[in-house]
Amino acid sequence: MRSEPRRSLIAPAGLFLAATLLAASAGVLSHADESVPPLNAHASRFGSGWECARGYRQVEETCAPIRVPANAYLDSSGSDWNCNRLYIKDDQGVGCKAVQIPANAHADDEEIFSPGWECDRGYRKVGRRCARIVVPSNAYYSELSFERGWQCNPGYRQEEKTCVAVRPPAHGMLVGERDEWVCDPGFMKRGATCVTVAVPTNGFLDSSGNDWRCERGFRREGASCLRLVIPAGGYIDYSGNGWTCAEGLREHSGACINDR
DSSP states (O other): OOHHHHHHHHHHHHHHHHHHHHHHHHHHHHHHHHTSOOTTEEEOTTSSSEEEOTTEEEETTEEEEOOOOTTEEEOTTSSSEEEOTTEEEOTTSSSEEEOOOOTTEEEOOSSTTOOSEEEOTTEEEETTEEEEOOOOTTEEEOTTOTTTSEEEOTTEEEETTEEEEOOOOTTEEEETTTTEEEEOTTEEEETTEEEEOOOOTTEEEOTTSSSEEEOTTEEEETTEEEEOOOOTTEEEOTTSSSEEEOTTEEEETTEEEEOO
């Protein structure tokens, strides 16, 4: 009488264990199926998974053959193709068409987005042709200038399609690409001339040499340097030309007052 309940408990436990083992084995088999490479593929060289053989590309879970069109070749990766020299991919990207090289141009297959040609030196691309670059007086041919193809000589500045001389005034000098001018130290620009920098008492020429600053303890006002009037509880700030209140005080009407 007591042994029957014990058998009824063992039976469901056995069934549960069998179901668990069956599910686990099914998962292992499923995982094993996923790691099996499809036709024309092999195990990946860079870790788990698989990759298509040379001449094939992955399409979903298969490897499809790469169709190399006429006048093309399989590239170094083996997973795509490129056109032969003097050919470029057509607009649909499924074939290769011959490069039509205009007059005064030569083949160019080095640039990825190139039409397959570039203009000879002294010419520039205008649509599908090469137009001669007209270099004005006082200029030289330059590949750095993509739009016009030329740059002005030092001492000249571009104005539309010509180069005009840059002539600095007295006490001025050419700078940069020599198409601009600045004043010598001790002088400042005023219109198209250089005038003497008038340094007031208690002032000095700044680092540029074209303006002035006040000495420490003085502030600039108009063309003069005025002595700072520092109230009690204040001190000269980091600039040297102003003042600030000590900690716990604040400025009010030219004085430092208690914050409390």
